[in-house]
């Protein structure tokens with residue numbers, strides 16, 4: 456399988472050093488819905504900030520104050536969600552659209568708790584802190600995760616090979632994703648999914664994209680109700696990340712319903728207890744989101760300091776659209792790039808150090824459909840390669 460072609464002789468010195476020092480690759484995922492990489496997110500102008508603030512204040516006033524005596528953070532605190540107007544409206548919709556019993560929903564939300572730590576964790580990182588690819592990568596491409604990846608691959612090699620054959624997604628990419636997400640099932644999250652999704656759906660922090668994010672989490676809450684009804688499980692039994700992502704591959708409930716597969720053939724989909732279902736589901740997800748069998752992921756490049764037309768190619772969506780000729784004309788090194796493919800330009804900022812530049816194919820952008828971040832996608836590729844390399848030692 457071709458990933459970053461480390462054997463190519465024409466890599467730049469910088470890139471070769473980088474690859475040698477890193478040979479072989481990293482986060483918890485909230486799928487941002489705005490189509491931009493999380494790391495690249497630019498704040499919208501605060502046009503309607505005041506309106507939103509006023510609205511939020513009004514909403515707050517309409518609610519009983521949350522009790523401040525709290526159990527452990529991920530246990531949440533009791534608030535009576537049944538008394539929240541927006542929650543009541545949501546329950547009405549669920550009863551009408553999905554034929555849930557209103558009394559069942561009332562009982563469910565009476566047991567649901569408010570998790571302030573989910574609010575704190577979902578807040579965007581302070582934008583004054585420079586992004587640092589090297590620091591991010593080091594959290595994920597490190598010995599503990601690499602060794603766990605070797606064990607995982609050795610244990611589930613047959614399923615990994617079957618997923619690669621069926622969906623065209625290389626084993627090391629699947630291994631990279633499950634490692635970055637949960638260290639191979641070690642860290643799948645212990646928040647009650649109902650608690651965090653309800654909290655985020657109805658009390659999302661006051662960010663520029665708040666309305667869209669609340670709508671997203673309301674959708675995931677609906678999917679949780681549907682998923683657990685379809686699977687015949689208690690919604691309160693579902694546990695996951697602070698954002699409601701579930702199981703070895705950290706799928707959101709809607710992604711489970713849409714993209715997860717029963718890959719071990721036991722008749723049910725279980726991403727919490729079946730690593731084989733997780734493997735098939737990750738591969739299926741990437742295949743559906745544009746993964747092209749046999750194509751590479753990304754190539755390191757250098758950019759010209761004289762001809763800076765390449766700057767306009769940054770942040771042009773999660774799509775590979777430039778030809779090799781266009782890259783070259785814009786001041787980007789192109790030796791070794793397959794002429795038939797198209798590329799996007801990716802910058803990986805390193806704090807106060809020099810930025811790394813890569814050109815990425817649509818396979819790279821397929822990984823960003825899992826988590827809309829350049830850092831995330833590159834870490835997945837790097838961790839997968841690190842695990843593959845460690846197995847061959």
Ligand SMILES: [Ca+2]
Pocket residue numbers: 716717718719720721722723724725729732
């Ligand atoms: Ca299964």
